[in-house]
Amino acid sequence: MFIKQLSVFIENREGRLEEVLETLKQNNVNIVSLSLADTSDFGLLRLIVSDPEAGRNALKENGFSAMVTDVLAVRLAHRVGRLQELLDVICKAHINIEYMYALATGKDDASIIIKTSDLNKALELLESEEVEIFTLKDIETL
Amino acid sequence: MIWNETKECMSRDEMTVLQGKRLVKVVDRVYHNVEYYRKKMQALGVEPGDINGIEDLRKLPFTTKNDLRDTYPFGLFAAPQSEIVRIHASSGTTGKATVVGYTRRDIDIWAECVARAFAQAGITKNDIIQVAYGYGLFTGGLGAHYGAEHLGATVVPMSTGNTKKLTTMMMDFGVTAIACTPSYLLHIAETLEEEGNIQNVKLKAAICGAEPWTENMRLQIEEKLHIKAFDIYGLSEIMGPGVACDCEFHKGLHVYEDHFLPEIISPDTLEPLSEGETGELVFTTLTKEGIPLLRYRTKDLTSIDYGKCECGRTLARISRFKGRSDDMLIIRGVNVFPSQVEAALLEMAGTTPHYMIIVDRINNLDTMEVQIEVEDRFFSDEIKELESLTKRVTHTLQNAIGLAVKVKLVEPKTLERSMGKAVHVIDKRKLV
Numbered sequence: 001m002f003i004k005q006l007s008v009f010i011e012n013r014e015g016r017l018e019e020v021l022e023t024l025k026q027n028n029v030n031i032v033s034l035s036l037a038d039t040s041d042f043g044l045l046r047l048i049v050s051d052p053e054a055g056r057n058a059l060k061e062n063g064f065s066a067m068v069t070d071v072l073a074v075r076l077a078h079r080v081g082r083l084q085e086l087l088d089v090i091c092k093a094h095i096n097i098e099y100m101y102a103l104a105t106g107k108d109d110a111s112i113i114i115k116t117s118d119l120n121k122a123l124e125l126l127e128s129e130e131v132e133i134f135t136l137k138d139i140e141t142l
Numbered sequence: 143m144i145w146n147e148t149k150e151c152m153s154r155d156e157m158t159v160l161q162g163k164r165l166v167k168v169v170d171r172v173y174h175n176v177e178y179y180r181k182k183m184q185a186l187g188v189e190p191g192d193i194n195g196i197e198d199l200r201k202l203p204f205t206t207k208n209d210l211r212d213t214y215p216f217g218l219f220a221a222p223q224s225e226i227v228r229i230h231a232s233s234g235t236t237g238k239a240t241v242v243g244y245t246r247r248d249i250d251i252w253a254e255c256v257a258r259a260f261a262q263a264g265i266t267k268n269d270i271i272q273v274a275y276g277y278g279l280f281t282g283g284l285g286a287h288y289g290a291e292h293l294g295a296t297v298v299p300m301s302t303g304n305t306k307k308l309t310t311m312m313m314d315f316g317v318t319a320i321a322c323t324p325s326y327l328l329h330i331a332e333t334l335e336e337e338g339n340i341q342n343v344k345l346k347a348a349i350c351g352a353e354p355w356t357e358n359m360r361l362q363i364e365e366k367l368h369i370k371a372f373d374i375y376g377l378s379e380i381m382g383p384g385v386a387c388d389c390e391f392h393k394g395l396h397v398y399e400d401h402f403l404p405e406i407i408s409p410d411t412l413e414p415l416s417e418g419e420t421g422e423l424v425f426t427t428l429t430k431e432g433i434p435l436l437r438y439r440t441k442d443l444t445s446i447d448y449g450k451c452e453c454g455r456t457l458a459r460i461s462r463f464k465g466r467s468d469d470m471l472i473i474r475g476v477n478v479f480p481s482q483v484e485a486a487l488l489e490m491a492g493t494t495p496h497y498m499i500i501v502d503r504i505n506n507l508d509t510m511e512v513q514i515e516v517e518d519r520f521f522s523d524e525i526k527e528l529e530s531l532t533k534r535v536t537h538t539l540q541n542a543i544g545l546a547v548k549v550k551l552v553e554p555k556t557l558e559r560s561m562g563k564a565v566h567v568i569d570k571r572k573l574v
Binding site for chain 2: 044066099
């Protein structure tokens with residue numbers, strides 16, 4: 001099961017990130033997690049939100065380039081080497097990690113967002129590893 | 143020094159007679175050798191017999207860059223290929239280049255005209271001159287080179303791109319003259335300053351052209367380098383550099399009108415304007431064999447002065463250019479049309495995204511940036527996709543216009559929209 005990520009193009013200009021957040025706030029879209037990637041000319045904001053479709057529509061109405069993409073959200077035990085073990089499985093199948101960031105950290109476990117070159121295959125592999133994969137519903141209640 | 147006193151100082155009457163004779167010959171040549179011109183003239187009901195002198199010039203059809211495009215590559219050549227010894231090319235308005243061909247005699251006349259220009263700048267066979275225009279399809283490098291050799295000067299064919307090597311050789315060889323774009327010369331001056339050599343150069347004259355510059359910039363160059371700077375004008379369609387050049391009095395550029403017959407017309411009505419009025423400069427080549435052109439519209443705006451100059455030359459003078467009647471940009475000596483950028487983007491993306499060309503001059507070098515709005519179809523959640531898009535666009539544009547371009551993705555709807563004619567260019571260079 002994949003979850004939906006909201007991605008937004010942001011020019012390297014003063015105040016643009018704040019304007020994205022303002023738009024989401026106005027439309028009652030809650031941010032669960034985010035990652036901001038920067039290049040010399042632009043930034044790419046990736047968000048996990050309570051309602052990605054509503055978030056995208058609101059951003060587009062306000063002149064932003066925004067899209068919704070499938071990503072995997074994985075819960076993993078708080079234990080040394082656990083993430084490495086999972087990535088080992090993925091790498092052995094010759095799947096590339098496009099990007100990855102933290103979703104949430106609990107007392108006993110942590111969660112990550114991951115986008116790979118072959119999302120279906122990655123999902124299959126992770127499921128066989130008996131890790132918990134988040135559903136859209138899980139995100140809404142986070 | 144006046145290189146060719148007979149031609150450069152002849153009376154107006156003598157010049158008119160010479161131009162008339164040559165015009166009759168060139169009209170005859172294109173009518174019989176170039177089908178495109180024959181049809182154009184027939185459409186206007188004009189035959190070579192109707193042209194008896196320059197007073198008949200206005201009976202002849204105009205030529206534009208589009209005519210060169212329509213007859214690409216060799217359709218306007220008036221000499222057989224076996225007589226053509228050189229090809230040059232410049233930017234066309236879209237896709238295809240504007241191609242010109244020269245016979246051996248054309249090359250000789252071109253060298254003669256450039257030699258006149260260099261002599262006007264006080265350069266003689268005792269000088270060592272660095273030619274720092276690009277060598278290649280661009281007429282600047284080879285044009286200046288042949289002219290300087292014809293003059294007998296010692297030519298150092300630097301071309302462009304390696305300023306350190308240029309300044310080193312300038313010092314080591316004791317270079318006394320340079321031909322390059324004015325913005326590049328300012329860049330060279332800064333490099334010399336950094337190297338602590340600006341007081342030690344033996345440079346005395348510079349012949350600059352291939353891009354628009356101001357009188358202020360000329361004076362700035364003179365002051366910085368303690369030299370005399372001259373403005374040379376030309377375009378590949380007519381010949382290349384050496385169509386006109388200013389003299390030590392800097393009161394306009396002397397046109398070598400025994401070879402290039404100038405007219406000033408109104409770009410709106412296409413009617414000839416009188417002496418002193420500002421309009422579009424039009425040239426008829428009088429002696430060209432390879433690709434003679436009738437009434438070629440340069441799109442450069444200027445005025446003309448037929449009065450005798452203090453330097454003794456009687457050649458008509460055109461004033462410093464006041465702009466263009468089209469949207470062509472000259473960036474580092476390269477002609478760029480916004481339509482070229484548009485065509486390249488169209489070819490790449492299917493439909494043209496919203497874009498803006500930003501031209502600037504940073505450290506005296508022209509820069510060109512193309513900003514493109516990120517539409518949904520270009521957008522990706524992966525940076526490598528966005529970066530590869532930028533690279534692809536950069537590559538396509540550089541191939542299309544032959545100039546380094548920086549491509550920048552911007553947010554949708556952030557580029558200026560205009561109500562009337564779309565504005566696709568912001569030129570931040572201060573040239574006035």
